[in-house]
Amino acid sequence: MKEVIYVSLDIQRLKDKYGNLTRRYAKEEYINIQPIQRGGLLTPEAKRVLLEFGDGYSVCDYCTKGKLVNIKKPPIVDFLADVATFMGMDVVRPTAGSRMAQYVIFNVMTEKGDTVILDSTAHYTTYLAIDEAKLHHKEVPNNGYPEFKINEDDYATKIEEVKKETGTLPTLVFVTHVDYSCGNIVNVKKISKICQDYGVPLVLNGAYSVGIMPVNGKELGVDFLTASGHKSMAASGPIGLLGMQEKHSEKILEAASIKGEWSGRQFLNKESHFYGCPPVYGLPIITLMASFPRVVERSQPEAWKEEVKKVKYFVQEIERIESVKVLGKRPKEHPLIQIETPAFYEVSKTHKRKGYFLSESLRKKKVVGVFPGSSKRFKINIHGLSWEKLNAVISAFQEIARENNIPIN
Amino acid sequence: MKEVIYVSLDIQRLKDKYGNLTRRYAKEEYINIQPIQRGGLLTPEAKRVLLEFGDGYSVCDYCTKGKLVNIKKPPIVDFLADVATFMGMDVVRPTAGSRMAQYVIFNVMTEKGDTVILDSTAHYTTYLAIDEAKLHHKEVPNNGYPEFKINEDDYATKIEEVKKETGTLPTLVFVTHVDYSCGNIVNVKKISKICQDYGVPLVLNGAYSVGIMPVNGKELGVDFLTASGHKSMAASGPIGLLGMQEKHSEKILEAASIKGEWSGRQFLNKESHFYGCPPVYGLPIITLMASFPRVVERSQPEAWKEEVKKVKYFVQEIERIESVKVLGKRPKEHPLIQIETPAFYEVSKTHKRKGYFLSESLRKKKVVGVFPGSSKRFKINIHGLSWEKLNAVISAFQEIARENNIPIN
Numbered sequence: 001m002k003e004v005i006y007v008s009l010d011i012q013r014l015k016d017k018y019g020n021l022t023r024r025y026a027k028e029e030y031i032n033i034q035p036i037q038r039g040g041l042l043t044p045e046a047k048r049v050l051l052e053f054g055d056g057y058s059v060c061d062y063c064t065k066g067k068l069v070n071i072k073k074p075p076i077v078d079f080l081a082d083v084a085t086f087m088g089m090d091v092v093r094p095t096a097g098s099r100m101a102q103y104v105i106f107n108v109m110t111e112k113g114d115t116v117i118l119d120s121t122a123h124y125t126t127y128l129a130i131d132e133a134k135l136h137h138k139e140v141p142n143n144g145y146p147e148f149k150i151n152e153d154d155y156a157t158k159i160e161e162v163k164k165e166t167g168t169l170p171t172l173v174f175v176t177h178v179d180y181s182c183g184n185i186v187n188v189k190k191i192s193k194i195c196q197d198y199g200v201p202l203v204l205n206g207a208y209s210v211g212i213m214p215v216n217g218k219e220l221g222v223d224f225l226t227a228s229g230h231k232s233m234a235a236s237g238p239i240g241l242l243g244m245q246e247k248h249s250e251k252i253l254e255a256a257s258i259k260g261e262w263s264g265r266q267f268l269n270k271e272s273h274f275y276g277c278p279p280v281y282g283l284p285i286i287t288l289m290a291s292f293p294r295v296v297e298r299s300q301p302e303a304w305k306e307e308v309k310k311v312k313y314f315v316q317e318i319e320r321i322e323s324v325k326v327l328g329k330r331p332k333e334h335p336l337i338q339i340e341t342p343a344f345y346e347v348s349k350t351h352k353r354k355g356y357f358l359s360e361s362l363r364k365k366k367v368v369g370v371f372p373g374s375s376k377r378f379k380i381n382i383h384g385l386s387w388e389k390l391n392a393v394i395s396a397f398q399e400i401a402r403e404n405n406i407p408i409n
Numbered sequence: 410m411k412e413v414i415y416v417s418l419d420i421q422r423l424k425d426k427y428g429n430l431t432r433r434y435a436k437e438e439y440i441n442i443q444p445i446q447r448g449g450l451l452t453p454e455a456k457r458v459l460l461e462f463g464d465g466y467s468v469c470d471y472c473t474k475g476k477l478v479n480i481k482k483p484p485i486v487d488f489l490a491d492v493a494t495f496m497g498m499d500v501v502r503p504t505a506g507s508r509m510a511q512y513v514i515f516n517v518m519t520e521k522g523d524t525v526i527l528d529s530t531a532h533y534t535t536y537l538a539i540d541e542a543k544l545h546h547k548e549v550p551n552n553g554y555p556e557f558k559i560n561e562d563d564y565a566t567k568i569e570e571v572k573k574e575t576g577t578l579p580t581l582v583f584v585t586h587v588d589y590s591c592g593n594i595v596n597v598k599k600i601s602k603i604c605q606d607y608g609v610p611l612v613l614n615g616a617y618s619v620g621i622m623p624v625n626g627k628e629l630g631v632d633f634l635t636a637s638g639h640k641s642m643a644a645s646g647p648i649g650l651l652g653m654q655e656k657h658s659e660k661i662l663e664a665a666s667i668k669g670e671w672s673g674r675q676f677l678n679k680e681s682h683f684y685g686c687p688p689v690y691g692l693p694i695i696t697l698m699a700s701f702p703r704v705v706e707r708s709q710p711e712a713w714k715e716e717v718k719k720v721k722y723f724v725q726e727i728e729r730i731e732s733v734k735v736l737g738k739r740p741k742e743h744p745l746i747q748i749e750t751p752a753f754y755e756v757s758k759t760h761k762r763k764g765y766f767l768s769e770s771l772r773k774k775k776v777v778g779v780f781p782g783s784s785k786r787f788k789i790n791i792h793g794l795s796w797e798k799l800n801a802v803i804s805a806f807q808e809i810a811r812e813n814n815i816p817i818n
Contacts, residue, residue, distance in 0.1 A: 056449020
């Protein structure tokens with residue numbers, strides 16, 4: 001064999017660069033209000049499994065059936081049944097995030113050229129999944145600034161439009177349960193009633209709802225429900241879940257039909273749309289499992305009621321800062337919050353640190369996660385903060401206002 | 410909101426079931442020779458980052474460009490450049506395993522109905538990827554038991570066959586660098602010469618080679634090179650890498666063309682075939698980065714030479730047990746080893762633990778990773794074992810032979 005020499009890869013340089021990766025935000029002293037991170041902070045139980053299950057393919061020690069979803073030790077089989085109950089869906093499969101779940105659904109349940117409907121507040125990955133499956137689409141509008149609200153009845157209008165324009169019903173209707181921008185919660189039941197009347201399957205993206213608030217797909221009347229472990233279920237991830245009604249499972253879980261033309265090799269126990277075994281075989285699924293009991297607890301109606309109370313309190317207190325306004329539907333319920341702060345923006349114009357003054361001032365007060373450089377409009381997430389920490393966050397914002405002569409009402 | 414009650418999800422039962430997940434194989438006292446795990450065992454550096462980067466989306470703290478591959482802190486940008494150098498490819502993207510990389514390549518680089526060529530020793534995920542892209546295929550045969558060897562020249566024959574039968578050249582040629590069954594190493598240069606002569610792009614699956622032995626895509630003459638972090642690069646994962654020649658990057662990395670029909674929303678900075686941001690945003694990419702310096706070191710020609718020496722020594726010693734035979738091409742070079750053990754199989758027939766006697770006897774001697782129940786033919790992997798541990802593994806097998814009156818020559 002000819003010897004390969006990596007001239008430019010000086011080992012010492014690599015060690016200096018990658019040998020001591022650290023993360024300031026992870027320190028206990030900080031309160032993290034990063035919009036996409038709060039729901040994915042590990043539970044103590046998930047932290048405990050990191051080392052034992054850290055190695056690649058760590059859940060495959062006792063894989064006797066050649067299939068991740070059949071592994072009994074650790075109890076993946078039981079977990080998938082429990083998480084199906086939790087989501088109120090008949091069958092659940094793990095995926096590389098809610099995004100992979102969406103790609104699978106659009107890819108498998110449609111034909112190139114079909115038309116689907118989605119809400120205009122959908123996550124960018126929904127658009128990408130539709131693009132990747134080569135579909136036409138129609139958007140359910142939102143009412144723009146400041147509410148960005150979807151009107152659930154518009155789904156009927158859009159279905160009618162598709163019917164009129166294409167001669168057939170849309171193949172799928174897609175609903176974002178909680179939008180990633182303002183955290184608006186949609187009334188899914190209203191939409192599922194419409195879809196059932198037309199007989200069009202409904203896909204619900206629960207990336208910001210499953211694991212945060214009570215969500216039961218059966219009760220909501222959806223055909224598919226996707227969830228995000230790293231976004232909302234205290235998992236290290238990336239990992240998501242694809243929940244489906246039993247009637248769709250045959251198609252979604254179908255085996256590859258390929259047969260080696262020379263070898264005759266077949267792979268009938270592998271679920272083709274999930275790469276055979278879905279790419280979660282290690283910490284993604286193990287941390288999701290370890291956190292699951294707490295995630296179930298925190299998603300119960302009583303716990304959620306307390307979360308909503310905190311959200312409302314936060315909105316009330318943050319809006320006492322002059323000019324500050326929380327966007328989205330009111331009353332605000334979900335802990336993902338978009339805030340408009342024109343007074344802070346004014347400060348940034350003459351501040352030597354420009355827009356960075358806000359995130360840096362917050363960090364000095366041990367609050368992290370506001371996008372560096374943003375001072376005009378930004379998102380935060382207060383999910384799971386204790387009252388004490390919530391008050392610390394509010395105080396931090398109010399103190400920064402005072403320090404910059406912004407009145408507090 | 411109507412209250413959802415999860416009647417069947419008793420929290421105490423969930424805590425009992427998922428609250429204390431443990432992994433016997435991870436204990437230091439054991440030597441793990443599991444075929445798919447050895448190359449993914451974490452380095453000390455990777456273990457050190459588990460806690461700080463354990464939370465979901467942990468690498469996104471300073472994502473100023475909305476794109477994982479542009480993150481500078483932690484230094485993902487630099488890492489992707491370094492790993493491209495390491496792989497000898499122009500551009501590299503992280504993926505959810507080598508399997509996702511394969512799906513992306515087949516999906517993007519072909520049209521439905523095209524014909525591709527693959528080797529008959531390919532991993533099952535290669536077949537699934539071809540099936541998912543709705544392609545025809547032709548297999549390069551292998552010479553069957555006991556070598557299962559590919560003849561590199563057969564690629565030319567197969568290209569000719571496709572040309573004759575379909576009137577056009579195959580769209581892609583796929584080569585498995587090291588097969589997952591016997592660990593045979595293929596002469597890639599011989600095949601790339603053929604592909605270049607015909608002008609057909611070559612995809613090389615380096616899941617068992619990149620991170621284990623010297624691999625340089627440019628030198629090997631391949632268009633695409635996939636790698637596996639959790640299989641061969643000491644990453645927690647799941648994570649893989651898709652390396653490509655610059656000329657293919659425009660197509661592979663293209664942005665979604667979708668534009669919201671009502672909203673006008675576009676996502677031109679998102680790489681559509683990778684879900685926008687590939688699902689590695691946390692421990693998968695961080696552990697891969699933390700382990701990278703050691704992975705580069707262990708893949709250098711000198712280190713690999715030492716590995717091959719150990720492999721040859723192991724084969725010699727294990728075959729001293731009567732009837733035992735290592736399958737695959739000889740001399741054996743790769744540490745992924747398939748062993749045939751008819752004498753152990755004979756023992757299992759009358760043993761009260763049946764085929765389980767072998768894995769259980771090994772476990773008593775602190776060697777784990779032989780598939781539970783297998784005693785006739787099984788795979789192991791001895792990559793990275795010190796001479797001392799290698800001898801301990803050999804002794805364990807030889808002692809079990811002696812205990813069961815199997816002669817050692």
